[in-house]
Amino acid sequence: MSDDMRQMLLDTLLPVLADHCTAERVQAAEAGGFDAGLWQVLDELGYPLAAVPEDAGGIGLGLADLCALLRLCGQHCAPVPLAESQLAAWLLARAGLDLPGGVLTLAVTTALQTLQPGATGLRLTTNLSRVASARHADGLVLLAEHAGARYVVRLTTDELGIEPGNNLAGEARDDVRIDTTVPPARYRRLTQGPDxxxxxxxxxxxxxxxxxxxxxxxxxxxxxxxxxxxxxxxxxxxxxxxxxxxxxxxxxxxxxxxxxxxxxxxxxxxxxxxxxxxxxxxxxxxxxxxxxxxxxxxxxxxxxxxxxxxxxxxxxxxxxxxxxxxxxxxxxxxxxxxxxxxxxxxxxxxxxxxxxx
Known part of the structure; x- marks a missing residue:
């Protein structure tokens, strides 16, 4: 990405954060660490898809540019799970799965009770601890490794059993129970790509x-x-x-x-x-x-x-x-x-x- 494009993205993001991340609004988002108004603006500007390649509907930022955007978010204490949503969308794109839009969160696990593909879908049973903003998310993207197999799975919120929790900063860090069968359209087995x-x-x-x-x-x-x-x-x-x-x-x-x-x-x-x-x-x-x-x-x-x-x-x-x-x-x-x-x-x-x- 050119320096001009990178600077344009930073210049666009800065006033958004300055307007929405006032001390009063950050404090108001303390219980669960989520500002729906800020997320809506970021979503409209395409920042949650910043890491997704352009041919998959994203901006196609490299890691250096992505880190520059997130540094601004950290500087303003932005109460939204932007990093998790960006990483989840990037993983979906790498796996060739549809991007559903909305707030996404991410988890990685190698500790599963069940990970078994079948005729109706992928049978999945596991417990996840301290998942970022699970209760605010529209979906959870899971990278699951088990017995030499690696799957990317997109789960909907109604497939999650959520026990709310917060970190020291008041951001949502929720325990999640998964016990479901995921249809074929929402998972892929990876033979290459991120482990x-x-x-x-x-x-x-x-x-x-x-x-x-x-x-x-x-x-x-x-x-x-x-x-x-x-x-x-x-x-x-x-x-x-x-x-x-x-x-x-x-x-x-x-x-x-x-x-x-x-x-x-x-x-x-x-x-x-x-x-x-x-x-x-x-x-x-x-x-x-x-x-x-x-x-x-x-x-x-x-x-x-x-x-x-x-x-x-x-x-x-x-x-x-x-x-x-x-x-x-x-x-x-x-x-x-x-x-x-x-x-x-x-x-x-x-x-x-x-x-x-």
């Missing part, structure tokens, strides 16, 4: 992109507050200790964004699970440091419900554990490095094709 590991990595990258946007918001709010708030006759920003902490915060934000951008570029040319692992680990580490500094700079004000800093920091605390925590991705990264052997350590960690299989 569970690739889809989990892609979800982690999109989550890290959202985190990098929320980190930018935390930094900007902290800078603004330090300039405006006065103590002992001077702005907080005039104190050397505050300046030092803000410099650390800024460095963490830049490091996380750079890791996400690097992983997005590599993953846009092929599987890059280790670069994505670095991005998710680095974003999670930055989140912990940034939230601590931001709340120290703000003092008691930052913890109040009326002040919007908590919209970003609570998302960062929640998102660092979603799509794989730092520990999960660091373990995968370490296992790959260990398996590659001592002679491969240096080229793997310094090469431009870092960690590619």
């Amino acid at each position: 569970a590991a690739e889809l989990e990595a892609r979800a982690a990258l999109l989550r890290a992109a959202l985190m990098s946007g929320a980190l930018q918001r935390v930094l900007q709010q902290s800078l603004d507050y330090a300039r405006e708030r006065r103590q002992f006759g001077r702005p907080l920003a005039a104190f050397q200790a505050i300046q030092q902490q803000l410099a650390v915060l800024a460095a963490e934000v830049v490091a996380a964004a750079a890791a996400v951008d690097h992983a997005a570029v590599l993953a846009g040319h092929g599987p890059a699970p280790d670069a994505i692992a670095v991005a998710k680990v680095r974003s999670g580490k930055a989140a912990g440091i940034a939230c601590r500094i931001a709340h120290q700079v703000h003092g008691a004000m930052g913890f109040t419900q009326e002040y919007s800093l908590q919209h970003a920091t609570r998302r960062l605390w929640a998102w660092r554990d979603e799509a794989g925590s730092e520990a999960v991705w660091a373990r995968r990264l370490g296992q790959h490095l260990a398996a590659a052997g001592a002679d491969a350590l240096w080229p793997l960690t310094t090469g431009s094709g870092a960690m590619a299989d």
